[in-house]
Amino acid sequence: MDTIQEHKIIGKKRKRRAALSCNDCRRRKLKCNRELPCNTCTKGNTAWMCTYSRDNECTLVNPDEGGSPRSLEVTEASFTAALPRHLDSRIVPQELAKLEKKRYELLEERVKVLESQLATISQGMVVEPPKSDEHSDDREPARIQPTALIGLLKGNNYGTFSYGPTSPVTIVVHFPELRPFMRSIYPSSGLQRVREEMRAWEDRVQPITPNSVLSVNRLRDLLPDRTTTELLINQYMDTFETTYRILHIPSFWDDYKSFWEAPLGADSDMEALVMAILACVLCTSTHETTRHNPNGSTFRSRAITWIRACEAWLKRQSNKHRTLAALQVRCLRLLALKTTCLKTKEIYQETQEHMGFVKNMGLHRDPNILGSRCSIFNGEMRRRLWATSLELELQASIDRGLPSATSNLEHDSAVPRNLNDSELHKDMQQLPVSQPTAVFTDSSFCHILMQTAATRIKLCQMTNGIKYGPNDKEITEYEEEINKALEKLPNWPDPRSTQVKTHLDLHLRQFLIILHTPRALQVSLGNKHQALYSTLACLEAAGAVVDSHYSLMKAGNFTLCSIRSDYFRAALVICHIAYHTNDDSSKIILRVVQAMFDDTMDKALALLEERCMRPGRGSHQYWYISAARSLVQIKLAPHRAELFKRQATDRVSRLLYKTLSLQDDPSEDFLANEVILANNPNYSEARSNPYATSELPVDPITNSGLRLDAQSLGDASEWMLDNFWFLDDFPTLQ
Structure with missing residues (x-):
């Protein structure tokens, strides 16, 4: 049932x-x-x-x-x-x-x-x-x-160079009106005439200045007199060494006192160290007026010879028995490459090689793990040299537009302590307690800057993505974090702290420009209110960057304008914003631009003039800003177009004529491509150092028949933005 x-x-x-x-x-x-x-x-x-x-x-x-x-x-x-x-x-x-x-x-x-x-x-x-x-x-x-800013590739086939989103040159991609304008005003201008005069000078000196190899018995033979040497070393101590910590100042001076009295013999560590310091600081020096030759300024030529001599010395050093001096010379060499504009296209590659070297040494690990195998003094020096190497590599990555090599690197090296060098000595058994950040010391720069290293490394990685950039929330969060870090920077009364304060501010403030540049340059692709805010933020930060550099330069300090390019980025951003902002919907931005444009451009051009006159290289950047400034002025005042066009070329012509008027007859020593230390019996057997794996690097400018590639307008593609991919592929932004 x-x-x-x-x-x-x-x-x-x-x-x-x-x-x-x-x-x-x-x-x-x-x-x-x-x-x-x-x-x-x-x-x-x-x-x-x-x-x-x-x-x-x-x-x-x-x-x-x-x-x-x-x-x-x-x-x-x-x-x-x-x-x-x-x-x-x-x-x-x-x-x-x-x-x-x-x-x-x-x-x-x-x-x-x-x-x-x-x-x-x-x-x-x-x-x-x-x-x-x-x-x-x-x-x-x-x-x-948001998509990332479009980068640049320059060259053909395998001879290409990559410039990513944070590279200043990338802004040119979003300024497509600039290149046609430069091409239109060049013919029949003063630039053509100065080019012909420079070419005649090149042809006249080329037969008597063959590429040479300079052979010397010892490094000391290349050093200037003692008075000049000490003057340049003191300038280095007052500028570079207040920021990037490479030397232990008391130990250096103790060794230097006996350096001149020591009998001549094999090259010592002190000779190489002194020569690297001189190469680093010479192009920023004010002890005499520089002259020029076909290789650039006489300062640059002499500094390049010293760099080649340091490379020859490094080639002789054992890779197994490394010394503190060898590592210090490597760091100083990177700074010297920047100040002399030597191998500018390869500076990123050079810093990556240096970073690989210090990682291989284990500088990214805290020396405490070595125990008694590393003294207290050497442990703190390792931390300082790691902080310096990290900052040099990070800035090179930003300028090239590529993520930092430390983005995915786990490192536990502690922040260098805020101590004066007088508190450190080789026989110490315990490190003193770090001073508060409000107290200015010899290591304040590294101590404070390393506290934001993780944030800046992350920002370098995010802003240099190929597909995506930071979104609005991330931009707001990181902007707030950077502003807090800027507010925390101490205002030391010590007059020695001027460069330190400026350099700390620039390291942080450049990221405000980098963060907001995509929204400021791509107004049509995003929210109008967000674009307005980013544009104003870019203008404020860019103006502050140029003002900081200019104030330091007017004080007679040419260090930062010789090793940094953030003022060039700032000037390009201001020109782009000013050119694309003159409609009724952006009256606020237009008023801000009109209030700051002329004054900021005058300062930026003054910085670039000093930058290219000291080494005798880099005048094409001056040409970019001069042309961009006139292009903006024509947009704002069309009835004066002919005047502004003439000013764009006349500014550059005056700069190049000034260079031409300072030309000297070239010296064979100054144009040497390679330096050989004749007193080294094992020269051909030195294979342990990375420099010994190939021939000494040769200056591409010197080795190309002494042609003024940085100033010869007809042959240098940089001058007309030739051979850059994408410039002909993107429409003009409205």
Whole structure:
């Protein structure tokens, strides 16, 4: 009997229980309060997706037919049964029609959202769809991730050079009007005439200045007199050594006192160290007026000879028995390459090689793990040299537009202590307690800067992405973090702290420009209000960067303008913003630009003039800013176009004529491509050092027949922005 009843129950057609939840809650098996929109969809920011279906609720399941559902005719009663319980008693046909209309309105809104997202994609923005999570109560809203700034490639085939988003040259990609303007004003200008005069000078001196190899018995033979040497060393101590910590000052002076009285013999560590210091500081020196020769300034030529001599000395050093002096010479060599504009296209490669060397030494690990194998004094010197190497590599990565090599490197070397060098000595058994940051010491720069190293390394990685850059939330968070760090910078009364304060400010403030530049340059691709804020932030930060450099230069300190390029980036950003902001919708920006443009451009050009006159290289950057300034002035005052065009070329012509008027007859010693130390019997056997794996690096400018590639306008592609990929591929920004 029970069996018969059971078969009857199974054979009956059972009506599926009405699902009262909205479609999304039912699919995700979430609790629904049966409102329109429901609480779950509202919390998940998907209220526009909250709908109640009729088709799926009114189905019968027939076991005899294999359990497949069959649809019933949708009637008013069946739809009412599928509505939320608290609504079914009050539903009338007219209200059903209203609900149906509301549902279609929600669908239309959804279509509009999808269309806007599709339009955003077509304009270069990537929309990440919300991730589906069956076990989550909230749904993440669609997140718009900005694309990264487009970088540059220069050259052809395998002879290319890459410049990423944070490289100053990348701004040229978003300033497509600049290149045609430069090409239009060059013919029949003073630049052509000065080019012909420079070429005549080159042709006249080329036959009498063959590429040479300079052979000397010892390094000391290349040093100037003692008075000049000490003057340059003191200048180095007052400038470079207040920021990048490479030497232990008391130990250096103790060894230096006996250096001149020591008998002549094999080259000592002190000779190489002194020569590296002189090469580093000479082009920033004010002890005499520099002259010029076909290789650049006489300062640069002499410094290059010293750099070559240091490289020859490094080639002789054992890679197994490394010394502190060898590591110090390596760090000083990198600074010397910057101040002399030697191998400018390879400075990133040089810093990466140096970073690989110090990582191989284990400087990224804290010396405490070595225990008694590393003295307290040497441990602190290791921390200082690691901090210096990290900062040099990070800045080179920013200027080249590539992520830092330390982005994914785990390092636990502690921050150098805020101590004066007089508190450290070789026989010490315990490190003194670090001074507060409000107390200025010899190591304040490294101590403070390393506290923000992780943030700056992360920003370098984020802003140099190939596909994506930082989104709006990340920009806001990092901007706030940088501003807090700037506010915490102490204002020391010590006059020796001027360069330290300026350098700390520049290291942090450059990231405000880098963070906001994508939104400021790509106004049409983002929110207008966000673009307005980023544009104003860029103008403020760029103006502050130029002012800081200019104030230091007017005080007679040319160190930072010789090793940094952030003022060049700042000037390009200001010119771009000024050129593309003169419509009625940006009156605020236009007023700011008009108030600061002329004064800031005067300062930027003065900095660039000093930068290219001291080493005799880099005048093409001066040409970029001069042309960009005139282009902006023409946009703001079209009736004076001819005057501004003439000024763009005349400024550069005056600079090059000034260089030409200071030309001296070249000296063979100053034009040496290589220095050989004749007193080294094992010269050909020195293979342990990385420098010994190949021939000594040769200055590409000197080795190319002494042509003034940085100043010869007809042959140098940098002058007309030739051979840069993408410049002809992108439309003009509106």
